[in-house]
Amino acid sequence: MAQEGLLVSAFYLLVFTALLVSYRVLRGPTLPDRVVGLNTITTKVVVIIALVAAMRGEYYLIDLAIVLLMVNSVGGLILAKYMERAGGA
Amino acid sequence: MLEGLILFGEAVMLFGALGILRFPDVYTRLHAASKCDTGGAMSIILYLVLTMDAPGIVKAKFLVLAFLIAMINPMVSHALARGAYRYGVKPEAVVDMYAWDNP
Numbered sequence: 001m002a003q004e005g006l007l008v009s010a011f012y013l014l015v016f017t018a019l020l021v022s023y024r025v026l027r028g029p030t031l032p033d034r035v036v037g038l039n040t041i042t043t044k045v046v047v048i049i050a051l052v053a054a055m056r057g058e059y060y061l062i063d064l065a066i067v068l069l070m071v072n073s074v075g076g077l078i079l080a081k082y083m084e085r086a087g088g089a
Numbered sequence: 090m091l092e093g094l095i096l097f098g099e100a101v102m103l104f105g106a107l108g109i110l111r112f113p114d115v116y117t118r119l120h121a122a123s124k125c126d127t128g129g130a131m132s133i134i135l136y137l138v139l140t141m142d143a144p145g146i147v148k149a150k151f152l153v154l155a156f157l158i159a160m161i162n163p164m165v166s167h168a169l170a171r172g173a174y175r176y177g178v179k180p181e182a183v184v185d186m187y188a189w190d191n192p
Contacts, residue, residue, distance in 0.1 A: 006095060009099075010098075010099055010133065014099075014102060017102055020109075021110070023110065030115065030178055032115045032176060033118065035169060036109070036118055036119050036122050037109060037122075040105070040106075046154070047129075047133055050133075050134055050154060054151075059143065062154060066157060069157055069161060072161075072165075076165035076168065077164075077165060080171065080172035081168075082172075084171065084175040084176070
């Protein structure tokens with residue numbers, strides 16, 4: 001089934017790009033670089049969870065993806081507020 | 090026809106990751122991450138909604154996920170840019186198009 005193969009290839013490409021971006025998280029020069037990489041990886045993981053939910057037909061995973069996105073937003077806002085308060089790189 | 094949507098999303102995701110790896114600055118990396126990631130995720134989820142055979146409530150949940158990505162991701166990027174500037178990171182990339190045209 002061609003459509004299944006398309007979804008599986010999308011899954012592997014998303015995992016590959018998440019591994020690429022993890023270089024920026026491990027070795028970013030400054031703290032904002034690491035936060036940007038972490039935010040990007042979390043968005044990719046949300047899309048991966050949505051792909052798995054559509055491939056396997058286990059639709060309860062969508063709730064998991066929505067909750068992960070909300071937690072990511074709160075964490076990003078708190079880290080941005082911390083960087084704003086800390087000052088002085 | 091619809092396969093173009095998911096291929097577009099994957100290409101946009103790949104180029105966003107390359108931009109995060111290769112750009113010289115926090116702000117340019119944030120530009121690549123925010124724009125490319127939001128567009129790619131939304132087009133992939135839209136493809137899933139259009140081609141899936143599932144009950145309507147599940148498709149509505151996928152659409153809620155796409156809407157939340159479209160709302161939340163630019164907000165976090167804006168807050169991160171503001172926080173990075175207050176943290177003390179100065180922009181390195183300078184765009185001066187008048188100097189490019191008149192050497």
